[in-house]
Amino acid sequence: MARRSRTRSLQVFDTELSADAAEWCPVPPWHHVLACGTYQLQQGPHQAPEESTAPSRIGRLYLFHFRQEGLRPPLTEVQRMETPAILDLKWCHMPISGQPLLGMATASGEVQLYALRDSQDGGCVLDPWSGTKLGPDRLALSLDWSTGRGDSNSVRVVSSDSAGCVNVLGLGEASLTTESQWKAHDFEAWISAFSYWDTQLVYSGGDDCKLKGWDLRMGPSHPTFTSKRHSMGVCSIHSSPHREHVLATGSYDEQVLLWDGRKMKGPLSETPLGGGIWRLKWHPSYEHLLLAACMHNDFHILHCREAMEGSEGPCPIIASYILHNSLAYGADWSHLSLDSPPPSSPQEPPKPQGHQMEATGHLKIQYESPTASFDTLLEDEAGRYIPEPDLPSATAKPADPGLDSPSVSCLLASCSFYDHMLHVWRWDWSPQDSASEAGQGQNTSAAE
Known part of the structure; x- marks a missing residue:
């Protein structure tokens, strides 16, 4: 029986x-709690970008409460705080001293931790908990917790920075301290992550196009492996919390690679997605589902079962969310269960005509990271954003999910950069009696 996929x-x-x-x-x-981080580069009011030697980077942290009741908007803002520019956010996967902790990597070169607590009005609020500075003249670019499989032993944070360093931080009773720091990459170390199955193993990726592994028991003098399989900067790494040794990586080269951590000479699969892969997230429950934020080519959900089982070829795209009009950066799955039927789709504004316009006469958007100076021309004369042209999906035919449940409903959040938008959306995957009907609705977004 075919399945129908709809966002x-x-x-x-x-x-x-x-x-x-x-x-x-x-x-x-x-x-039901969602956090969103922002990054804004500020130049002086009369200063051209190329003349600025010390641009300021500001940010804001938002906290939201999600509740789907009746006709009210489900997302309610409960807190906002001004911060240094935020490059990455990650929640600890388990409570610390009874409270969830949110980690934040900032443009001030700090990793900051916030504790979530219940507020007097029945809601919740974030309070500063601890933090540490990684070093002078650097930006903290990413962070990951060692708790991906709910392991409470020796909770640690790993963070990468713009000086090319990887930093392993230890969590005390109420403090965050640096356990080790080493030069891992020649340029910016865009990403670092733990192996959730052996938290003595750390992975890192940098603008030098290298993916590296490190064993903390051996010290950081030499990596356990160095891969140059990606042809551009490596900016996303996520260890599978469901299957040991499985690792997903993404790069500015627009490829998602799946790896067996025991055999790093070559990937299990390679999937072209038509946009630099800024973030990858494994589903919290379904081991074969991988969410990708593809910068210039929207957000996609991949089905990775066949690749994990040794089949050659790219992972099928089984759903896409295409309603953002700017660089696709942040994305995450919610752990909430969606048992109710999907609501009618709200009216979505049509994509600007510039989305179909050819970018003739305009500069091509480069794959800059949030740390870039943003001096590339991104708008036409009417002030409309000029995205990259749409590229075809990696595969024409989605695979059957092979999941035990007859249908899947997931809640997700995604955010885009230059249009400063946060979207909350749901993905429904359900059986259809008609294969032809399923074929018509495989990858629809709710602009209907």
Whole structure:
């Protein structure tokens, strides 16, 4: 029986500053809590970008409560705080001292931790908990927790920075301290991550196009492997919490690679997605589902079962969310269960005509990261954003999910940069009696 896949927008929120990180809380009973981070580069009012030697980078952290009741918008802002520019957000996968902790990598070179607590009005609020500075003259670019499989032993954070260093931080009773720091990459170290199955193993990726592995027991003098399989900067790494040794990596080269951590000479599969892969997220429950934020080519959900089982070829795209009009950066799955039927889709504004226009006469958008100076021309004369042209999906025919449940309904959040938008949306995957009907609705977004 064929399956039908559909994404539907539930709510859109203007973050005012450029949005680049969205993270649902994985700790019960706070699954309804969503955090969003922003990054804004500020130049002087009379200063051209190329003349600025010390641009300021500001940010804002938003906290939202999601509740789908009646006709009210499901997302409610409960807190906002001004911060240094935010490059990455990650929740600890388990409570610390009874509270969820949110980690934040900032443009001030700090990793900051916030504790989520219940507020007097029945809601929740984030309070500063601890933090540490990685070093002078650097930006903290990413972070990951060692708790991806709910392991409470020796909770640690790993963070990468713009000086090319990887930093392993230890979590004390109420403090965050640096355990080790080493030069891992020649240029910016865009990403670092733990192996959730052996948290003595750390992975890193940098603008030198290298993917590296490190064993903390051996010290950081030499990596356990160095891969040059990606042809451009490596900016996303996520260890599977469901299957040992499985690792997903993404790069500015527009490829998602799946790896067996025991055999790093070559990937299990390679999937072209038509946009630089800024973030990858494995589904919290379904081991074969992988969410990709593809910068210039929207957000996609991949089905990775066949690749994990040794089949050659790219992973099928089984759903796409295409309603953002700017760089696709932050994305995450919610742990909430969606048992109710999907609501009618809200009216979505049509994509600007510039989306179909050829970019003749305009500069091509480069694959800059949030740390770039943003001096590339991104708008036409009418002030409309000029995205890259749409590229075909990696495969023409989605694979059957092979999941035990007859249908899947997931809640997700995604955010885009220059249009400073946060979207909350749901993805429904259900059986259809007609294969032809399923074929017509495989990858629809709720602009209907």
